[in-house]
Amino acid sequence: MERAEEIVVRGIVQGVGFRPFVYRLALRHGLSGSVRNAGDRVAIHVAGAADALEAFARALNTEAPPLARINGLERRPAAPPEGAGFAIAESGAGEVSVGIVPDVATCPACRAEMGDPAARRHRYAFTNCTDCGPRFSIVAGLPYDRPATTMAGFLMCADCRSEYDDPADRRFHAQPIACPACGPRLWLEREGAVLPSADPIVEAARLLTAGAILAVKGIGGFHLACDATSAVAVAALRARKQRPAKPLAVMADLAAAAALCELDGAARAALTHPSAPIVLLPLRPGTALAAGVAPGQRHLGLMLPYTPLHHLLLAEAGLPLVMTSGNRSSEPQAFRDAAARRSLAGIADAFLMHDRPIARRLDDSVVRIAAGRARVMRRGRGLAPLPLTLPEDFENASAVLAMGAEVKSAFCLTRGRNALLSHHLGDLDEPATADAFGEAHADYAAIFRHAPEAVAVDLHPAYRASRDGADLAQEHGLPLVAVQHHHAHIAAVLAEAGWRRDQGTVIGIALDGLGLGADGTLWGAEILACDYRAMTRLARLAPIPLAGGDAAAREPFRVLLAHLDAALGRDAVDAHPLLARRFAGRPVATLRAMMDKGLNAPPASSAGRLFDAMARLLGLAPERLSFEGEAAMALEATALGHRAAPYPFAIRTTEGGPDGAVLQEIDPGPLWRAALDDLAAGRPPGEIAAAFHAGVADAFADAAADLAQAHGIGAVALSGGVMQNAILMEAMERRLAGRGLAVLLPAEAPANDGGLAFGQAAVAAARLMASQAAEG
CATH class of the missing domain: 3.30.420.40 (ATPase, nucleotide binding domain)
Structure with a gap:
């Protein structure tokens, strides 16, 4: 029996390869129709045998692309589509909200391609596809198309353009698409001079195994890398960076990670998640790591390689590497080339560079396993700007800008139930971090087109974030909502748990x-x-x-x-x-x-x-x-x-x-x-x-x-x-x-002050709704 339906899918379903996924799925099930972006959702008009249609609808949830997150799926009967076959249609009327997903670790298909001598991206340090690669770190504006990214300066070659235009290809509309013929390039430099090398990765690995400290330009900024098994190299890094005791993160492949730390199911899931965070894991006794990596600790901050560059560098070096933020003590992580050369001079012996600009600084995310699941301690690369969701009875809530706290600062933008908790920005008592906070807020407001109707701040009037929030509210004539610090902490947990306002105390x-x-x-x-x-x-x-x-x-x-x-x-x-x-x-x-x-x-x-x-x-x-x-x-x-x-x-x-x-x-x-x-x-x-x-x-x-x-x-x-x-x-x-x-x-929003803005926003939105109800 044939039937036709309109299926509307909501969530993170744009800019993640969802339309080509639907196209391939429809062809597999012998269905006709079309798929298109429609405002803030994807609309599918589909027809075919009833059993094939049911299988198709189930697969939309169970086989969705790794970057997609389906929050709602609505099905309703429809007239049969015109014509035969299935097509990816032009976007519908209204503003297309493609959104932006976080940067995502290299997928298995791209890793296999890098290792294939017959592939044209063999050992290419910038391989990516629709399922992986840089996203938020390269976006300069919306809509999320190549001209609005830092890839705009790289003109696609004919082979890449063919892949980009083919709905059946896994690189269909992958905005960072590149290859050795047309994409970013890699080089090694010292004191501003390029070092001659047939393969910068090979030479960089040789320097690391010889005890050097390298500044490595990644996705969201620079890392400082050294041999994690060398006590001399680790001590030199600590002395130069003026970081005497704070544990250092280590990058290793999965086999090495299992040798260094105890990995249960939750730990493996956290390590191999597409966000590729730093995971705090129990150290095994007697590893080859230098004692200075995590002095006095029983846990190690460990992450897997998450870019092709990291995969190539680790494989060539053949040992775990310290991979810590590229900054001097108390300064923000460097992410622009000139600033990195200036601030990391005297720390790094050489710089592993590339010519793809980074749009914004994104520190690595940090999670630990507690009470049976991964819990975010620092929200950064791989997690931001993934939205959080306020409870269902916040649907009509005012748009709020919440300014967060003084340390581990992050702000939050809300509109209805949607909440964007920013990436980790640092401690605002540092002038450079305070400047970065202001830049990040302007950046988010522009990219996500957020116009607040109220500003929420911490009760402490001396916090830089509170002062700036009060000034902003006064300048724009907006209500200012002061939220007690610990009330905001608890409200963040309630909001994440979906606790409705009518559920009480x-x-x-x-x-x-x-x-x-x-x-x-x-x-x-x-x-x-x-x-x-x-x-x-x-x-x-x-x-x-x-x-x-x-x-x-x-x-x-x-x-x-x-x-x-x-x-x-x-x-x-x-x-x-x-x-x-x-x-x-x-x-x-x-x-x-x-x-x-x-x-x-x-x-x-x-x-x-x-x-x-x-x-x-x-x-x-x-x-x-x-x-x-x-x-x-x-x-x-x-x-x-x-x-x-x-x-x-x-x-x-x-x-x-x-x-x-x-x-x-x-x-x-x-x-x-x-x-x-x-x-x-x-x-x-x-x-x-x-x-x-x-x-x-x-x-x-x-x-x-x-x-x-x-x-x-x-x-x-x-x-x-x-x-x-x-x-x-x-x-x-x-x-x-x-x-x-x-x-x-708490889990997705940090229990520390990095999650405070989410709670502030929830409190402010609830108070404003109550006030509006009382007035109405």
Whole structure:
């Protein structure tokens, strides 16, 4: 029986090879009709045998191109199409929203072609097709056609044009299409002079195996590469880059990755995903890696090669390579040739270059496996600008620009349910990063044609992002919505989980470094009752003064002193022989005077500083940290593989803030006393660290579960930068689930401040909808 249908497919279905996929699928099933872009969707008019039509419709979902994401498929009866055969038709009326997909790792077909001596792209470093290659990093504007990309200067040869125009070819309308005859070229240079070489890849590999440091121009910017098995090369890279301790990412093929790290199914899936992120994976003992790659760590940041250039370089070198961002310490990653030559001079011995311009800087994405799945820690190349989706009842929400936070900055653009969380931009206290933030926002606004109807900012008025957002709102006469930091963290998790506005209140556990609280004090370890529009703080970690303000985040002994003074009393701290050694030579009297007088010593309930202090007590953290999270990472690494009964906390009630609200206060005093006793008795640091993690998890999970029961709430959401600690997240999830609660965890939007803008946008949109409903 013959029938005809109109099938409308929504989602990421334009610019990903979807129309040629539909064309080939229709031919396979003997169907007639056409496929075309129609506004923000793909429209298919198709006719044929009923069973063939059903198989065709199923295959649209099950066999879709790797870059496609189908969010909706509608089928309705239609009149039979005119004529025979199947065609790719011209786009329909209305604005064609082809969108932009992220840069995608080299596909198996292109890898095979590179390795085939008979293929014309044999060993070609810029091979790609519709299923892989650069996308977002080469787009200069819309529509996504070659003239609006950085490939515009490369005129297609006759062979490439034939492939590009053929609907049956896997390179049909692949905008970055190229070959050795017409595409980008590769060269090796030193001090601006091109080095003579028949094959720059071979010479670059020779330099790397000889211990050199190379700047390698990739898709989203430059990397600094060296032999990951050479202690001398790694030490030289650290010294030149002024990066003394922060772990370095390593690139290896899959076989080498399995030899370096423990790979389960989730890890392999994350590594081999088309986004090709850096994945934090458990290190195998006794690998050939230099100890300086990840000093003191039990995990390694590992990624597979994701461009033809990387595949060729790794195969030629025959060893794993450090592949870290090409920048000097604290500066953004270099992505323009002239700036890279200038900023990386003195670090790199040579530069592996190419002449395809990079449209925008994109750091590598970072994920780790926790609670059974990959969770994004940094959203960059391979993930941005993949859209996130707000819950179904945000369909008519106002367009919002959310500015994010001060560190790990990222902004978010929303329109209805669609949310574009930008790529990672860095810390805005660095002038170059602040400039990059402004450039990126202008870039996104132009490319995605986003006109905000409101601006959302963090509650902290001194944040650069908050100031810029306020200025923008004032300039354009837009509503400015200030969102408390931890409320935004929890709202991001709710939005990602599809939590509708009418589902009501959840309990949120927000554990991070610091954020300005609704009462004007510094928060960082809070239990909230919240929905999108509002939040109430129900519990907190007992606050301690941060002597020296920001200096306390860099020098953990300051926080350790404050915690121990609160737990034991100053006389006991001074009389304790172990602590006398810990604080020897430190300005203890000065710090205590600052705390007594409240002089640059603001009280804060920070989970991040609690972890720093315990790491310092165990001798795992240096006197002065060289990067954010250094102490907490060392503490987690030390706890891995150990099991211990949880250290105790005390719970008391107190008045919290000027409104006199009653708060539960989670007091770590008993924990410190128990840990000191264990340390004096010679208990191994790994067991103490494990008992600490278990204690924090149990204390906050139990307090949250009790509050959920008291308020008749059935779900708990976890977020904040400290929740990137897999030991903590998994322990809290188990304990909360054991109390019968639904547990919502962040995954696609980072738990750290990189996901904050997504939550800000959700809160602002919900408040505006409520205001509009009240007015209407």
